[in-house]
Amino acid sequence: MPKGVYLRRAQRAAWLAGLGALTGALLATPAYAQKRPAPQPAALTIPSNPDEAFVALREAARKNDVDRTAAISATLVDYPIPSYVEYFRIKPQMFDASGLARIDAPDEQVRVFLKRYQGEAIADRMRNDWLLVLGKKRDWANFDVEYPQFVLKDDTQVECYALLSSALKGKNVAAESRAVLADPRYYGEGCVDLISYLAQSQQIQRSDVAFQARQALELNFTTLAAKIAATVPDTPSAPTAPGARVDSDTLATVVKMARSDPAQAAAYLTATGGALSRDEQGAGWGVIGQYAAKKLMPEAAGYYKNQMTLGGNQWLSDESQEWRVRAALRQGDWKQVRQAVELMRPELRTKDPAWIYWYARALKADGRTADAQTQFQTIAGQFNFYGQLATEELGNRITLPARTTVSDAEAMAMRTRPGFVRAQKFYELNLRFEGNREWNWELRSMSDRELLAAAEYARKIELLDRTVNTADRTKAEHDFSLRFVMPYRDIMQRATDDVGLDMAWAYGLIRQESRFIMNARSSAGAHGLMQVMPATAKFVARKIGMTDFSPSMMSDPNINILLGTSYMSMVLTDLDSSWTLASAGYNAGPGRPKNWRSSLSRPVEGAIFAETIPFTETRTYVKNVLSNATYYAALMSGRPQSLKDRLGTVAPSSITTTSLP
Template sequence: MPAPAAAAAPAPDARTQNARTPDARIPDVRIPAPSNNGPVVNGNGPANGSPPAPAVQPARIPDARSEDDNLFLQLRDAARQNDAVRVNTLAPRLANYPLASHVDYYRLRLRLREAAPEEVREALRRHEGSAAADQLRAEWLLELGRRRDFAAFEQEAGTLTQNGSLQIRCYGLLARASRGEAVAQEARALLGNPPAYGEACASLIAQLAQNGQFSQADLLWQLRLAGEMNATGPARRAAVLLGVPEARAAQAVDVPAVAMARGIGATRAEREIYLVALGRMARTSLKLAMVALEKNSDRLSNEERAIGWANLALAASIAQDQEAGDYWRRANGVPLTNEQMQWKTRIALRNGDWKLVRATIEAMPAGLKADPAWVYWLGRAHKAEGQSDAARALFERIAAQSTFYGQLALDELGRMVTAPPPVAPVTVAELAEASANPSLQRALRFYGLRLRAEGNREWNWGLRGMSERQLLAAAELARRNELLDRMVETSLRTRTELDYAQRFPAPHLDILRPTAQGLGLDKAWVYGLIRQESRFIQDARSGVGASGLMQVMPSTGKWVAAKIGLDNFVHDMLNDIRTNITLGANYMNMVLQNFDGNEILATAAYNAGPGRARAWRGRLEAPMEGAIFVETIPFSETRSYVRNVLANATNYAAVFDGRPQSIRTRVTTVSPRGGNGSILP
């Protein structure tokens, strides 16, 4: 039976176990409005003793929808249905609506292909500095790039050619390449994610191939990446540029057995397609792929054979096959993709080969090598090889981060996780300033319309350039509006003023504490999981149907309800806070018991299902260090999930207990098998 599915992101609420709650910091009272009577001191009124300014409330989510709100929702739906006539009928009626910038966005995005440039520029000028203008500009740039109107594109793009979306950056390089500039080196660094290429990056690759800046080796690399990432379209386009029928590349990705049956081919490009098919086949039948590679080995060059073994090694590593290390040795010397480099390192970790761990991490590109995970593991490799000073320097680099690897680095340095002292309370004046922020006001209106994605975009846009005090005030405004996910995400942006009441809140403690106590569960672990699952969004619902704070799947909820004697369970009960916590906590307790009290395995089981967690454990031949087990979980989502939950739980424990904590109490050794039979489906 499947476990509850993980939500897209983590999140907390507002009341922690420590004595200082957000309610204690700022009474929910009237806020003095800005006045000309002098500066406000500590939010208590004018410094010169003048009478207080007229009082106002903090910005709030509207309690009810207005007629204009309903018109806006109709306009949005019409835009999503490409009904330009309906949009143009409704738009004039919303000229003074608080979301007028989005009205213009919906109106113009339907006709960007025929809109006059000055009309678009006028809308951008009218709403300059808003999230809607930013979104409109990004979509217009893509249209200008598609038209190859590079003069207008570069006039409007500005810094977006360096820090915009992947496709805008590709169009930026295409514009320069069209003028004859040498951009191949920049393109190689940029083009690493074929599923996200779109027309922009595909055209860039074609242009660079046409003008000779991309060699056959560059195109073969793109074909290899596309195959690894299951990107059929980019594989087709690379094949055409290499002079191979695109259908053969599509077969290699989608139906590798058919492509392999054609044979390895005569040209280098045809053999690369065969190697792509080999790698795809290895994902479903490693044995068949290995037999095929060995059978055709003498018809491949040394480099091609090594690429073939690297493709098999990646599949074997993800499958946690015992032969993966041998496959990587056979691939020695061939350039590896980022995914291959990471899995080669993970297999070296599982095999205890610290020399190889160090070598593979040091060979990574700078950006990948700087990832906290690889900083930590490089430190461990140096430590294993007796280079204590080098190891300590690496651990210090990430120890300030309250994340999984930051906490492990603290442990290596002999220090523990502690909750920081309380920050100065947000003042009434600071909260008033946050309330007056136009983007935050628009975000609150979107939340009132139950348009969370649009609200999040506006909210995040409004945080740009904020000081740490302004961020804390915006987080408090989110709390006042019960937007606990925004409170957490906003507070996480601070670097020196760390408010753990905002970052690690504990809502519904009156429900959760007795439930956890009754089951003997660590409430810090439960809150750590809720924070990851739903960010405390009470009505959160995942794409696969998981619901509520603890993202319980309907089938799981029904099964747990029957086990604990909760009568008359129906699906809608999952949205009730008390029921959701009761079912989720009981399920956590069941998986914890099933995995002998090991939080790593239980957390993985909650996310990926107990069957998968049992399988991963079953592949162990000896006890494994917990951190290595986590790093080598095959599913990237589950790997990140387990890291985040255990780091969250350690932070919550520091807050709840009021004393230093070590993540090592949770990241314990994982044994090959448990003594208990499974109580789970």
């Protein structure tokens, strides 16, 4: 989900976290400020190795350190990627230390940069940054010129500024704004400014602002929620003190209470809900239902039934709408599944194959077989979890599409593509974010055959994650041997045979875990192909009698695969040989799927269990691992496969302890 990663996430987080500190700074008196001793500049140390200096420049730019980026960039006059040297020098002049856009940014330097590197990925990145600056200082003349040239348009805050610019020119943008303002995690200053203007110009109502504040509160963004609430104008008919709630105190309390104790929130809403409108009561029950569903409480479906009776569906966040379906799925209430999907925001129910699939299943359960078949057919051609399940619902097993092969000459012709050259340099420096940006930019306008040539080139130079991701983009011509590569096959065969493990499942897991990046490291410290945590590696090594194990060995694919597959086997045994449970256990720890299944009231199909996993990361992980494994099995065996068979059925059980980490 690209939403303007890299600096933009940091900017938004810093903006939210820093509001309180900013207020304190504004209250400081000039006299006090004059008495503070001037900070002494630290001595600037610059690595003598150009590559090390470049990495240091990038880090300084990330911190928006103007002095350090200027000093380091001056030493990199002949560096082979001059565009990034210049970008890293200019960017800190556009944002302050907390990541907020500066109104005194060097506009002329930016213009020169955009002209010099026109058409390159880094120019689009620079234009994105500049649009944030232009929006912040309300320079709509330049903003309106630059915005149409912004290619990726993956920054919610920029989209908010674009809508604000249109609104200021008299256009009604309320409907477009509601579509953009769907996830408060990406709002930043621009979207609060948009909400404020739309409220003041009466393009949106108090109820719209209340909904936006409530969405932020659901995510526990209390500062953002207060900031949004304060945008409502103070009018005689709706007096609002600065910073006062636009939402009722009762409903805000329900949201906060539901996060920790949905039952308590339900009791509170029942006792006090009479002071709320029907829509507000419905919104309250929707929030309670969401948190109850995430805790796998059987009462969740009942809370959602209250919501559906009262209405107010337009005031439910996407998260509440999705968990309304999941709560009904877990209870086996297909009528409520159908109704819940039909009530979803149209963009949600028609773009996500999950809700198309479950809607079709609900239609089928209602005896509307022809309607269900029509729905299944809309996604059966997709190479994903729900596309595969829809294929099986139509009576077919999962097979591989015809293979399109490209020549060595076509593949090697890719080596001169400027974006790929820059990407390889970044990968050498272990700067994967910049490398992936350059690589993906080069792919934008490629035909399917060119994409396969690029994927094959990536395979030849051992950039296997780029092989997979590039081959994944094709629409009509495919090569699944590139989408589902199988490196280290001899090692994998030996390791999986030794513990009796399905090699297709092991490959499916590695594809999801690391995309075959041998030196991949997670923020939690997981290492290598199979992303084994240090403590887990030590535990498994001891269990299998590896007395000479040390963490440095995890860089060896032989050791990484040996310990990873051994742990997979242990988890599988601990979880009743269920691939669904074991995939969840590998990601979230084996204790969690035991807890999740203990709350079941009856056996459920594996797809329902996977869809209702409370953790978003683990839910996505399980679906992808088992989807991958199904295609790997088809590649290895040459025979049609069944994802449904892999998912199996998950039955309830009492919680039992586990000795596995």
